[in-house]
Amino acid sequence: MRKKITAFWALILSVMLSLSACSGGSESSNSSGGSSDGAAAQSGKKVELEFYYPVAVGGPIQQLIDQLASDFMAEHPDIVVNPIYAGSYQDTMTKVTTAVQGGNPPDMAVLLSTELYTLLEMKVLEELTNHFPQEYWNDFFEGFMGNTKSGDQIWSVPFQRSTIVLYYNKDKFREAGLDPEKPPTTWEELVEYGKQLTTGDQWGIEIPSTGYQYWMLQAMALQTGGNIMSGDGKKVFFTEPYVEEALQFYVDLGQKHQIMPKGILEWATVPSDFISGKTAMMYHTTGNLTRVKNEANFDFDVAFLPANKQYGSPTGGGNIYVFKDIPEENKQAALEFIKFLTRPERVAQWSIDTGYVGTTKSAYETDLLKKYVEEFPQAAVARDQLQYADSELSTYQNGMVTKFLNDNVQAALSGDITPKEALEKSQSDADRTLAPYQ
Template structure:
């Protein structure tokens, strides 16, 4: 939400197209009858209404961006009217999509979490997009973002609003503590040392400023996955059927995560709310934070101090999972609506639009071409922090995604939090997580 401005930018769309698509796309896929050029041209003259589901409150700042996208699309495609519908969240929308699919009233297109892939496949809900776009089109996206789009060589979704975890740090507080404000901690040891110097107590011994905050609600699995990648391993297979929660590298990562609060005393113990951590950073309550690059624009707008953005510190290597949402086209809809959905995806992923979306929201530009636009070139020149998440992609890997992903993620989150609260040891929690996940996934391994 991933990573996302979760409280503001947890963006999910559902597009219901009622008419014909483009004439320059493959007309027949998956057994649907193709249309002749004359039929396609005639259908292209018919008006098309598109419902575009988007999960923020009406009047929120992001609704203006979506309204503009809808208007711009209509200008290029006068016979297609996009009608945004606001409300819900990633989770809410996934529930609504699943209900609609099971009821035989499938949506046409949706932006859902990239990690929802195997849940959607298990419902036989989504269209194979491999033949819908050229290889050159897919090659235009950063490879790190393509990991969660695929199962094997089949592409099931298109990257849209994507992120990684980055480290934000308060340069003014670094300078005040005698640290180099232009040099972020590059490894775990440097992180602990800097965090110790940045943790400030008053005369009574009460902490008034923390060295670092790492969220521990909602997406603690994402944070732990980053530290596991930094230690040398990912936590799942690429086919959605296996997890590797109890590897020694994951235990080392969870021990480090836990020790920052319970042993090193440079991070608050217990629960750190996902949405509260950015507020703590912006208000100066913490000097550093791990969070989604989706918060970059918010920090840039609201922070009243000089701040830096850096790669997550390495243990044995750099590493971060990707995050965010992809565009999915649904299977059990007429061919003309699939074509319309593809046309809208093409519109949304044009380099200039990807660039503007990155600037407006803080998400990483998903395509290499977006960073060749004057828009992003000039933005990065004036605001180099915007390039950090892109540059970190060379060390990034796919986010946790399995069959029954909601169940697997929840049990893993619960057990990680039990460790952070001192209720279990890392080994106990990871062994339990592995056992529980194996039980859930065993039916998919046959």
């Protein structure tokens, strides 16, 4: 009888322990809350992030991003980052828009910083202001925050950011009797040097006229009088006299001064022409600096863009955006990945590997970037030029507004219409497009 009673209570105790274990497991799972690693550990599943990424400049960008994702996953074994290489910035924006409209947004994406108002109108972004402490935001260079905010709200994180800089071939300067330590600092000097550097098989200067010609024009407008749009994304100033003066100079380099090829100069061809010696100088993104450093077999340098009435360049490049209609554990994982990417040492290494400007002040305080700048001072030029930089062209319906300006600037450079006509047409088309936002 005693054995039967003992067996009965043993059975009861076993059942109670089993129920207690189930209850404890449930409480533990719920308490993990916002931690993607914790949630994944309890469920046994990994959080998977879709990370859309463009490839807009030369160099091994894809390999670098793959390595960053791999390093992050080694630190966070319960998060999987899947980079999706979507082509150009424009291609990437199209694919992100298609995914969002299909109800399947990516978790995060690197897109042009200028896409801010378009994405805000779509109501698809996670606001990031309070996801990071204020000291985190204060570490970014102020010049890169202009295309990152709308009012006091922060909607993206500066990542691969740039300004336009002047690249010049010091060997070609020596051959032309020019001082290789004194690049042109004014528009007048640019023309003067360009004439001495233009020969039968070599141009003095090349400035791209596809893809980002609005960006090049914007630089010349900033050097002459001011920016070409309002800070709220609702107005453009294409017909201001300083913008017409800027476009006239851009056109004159090829048509009047004949120190630059007339007509179309492809964005991707210009750095190749510089590296091969077909042009002695070029305007291009600092994002190509590492490529030029690795591929040019001559002595070269980098300088501020020449001034008209003042120095100036728009900022450029891409920011990291997080999309709001994703699971909470994915959102938390995306924020962890952003923290990882923006650590000072990692920002420093990214700048060294790509040529993009280190986006944070703390990156330039690392021994890594200090040493690199000391050995390769060209790496500091774009950063130093930030004191003269302003926000890149960004408006509502930005793709349309930019296309209007791009098409008309290209027509002016090709000699099909005058600079005045190009800007008046661009202004008219932009005003009509932006009218609903006034």
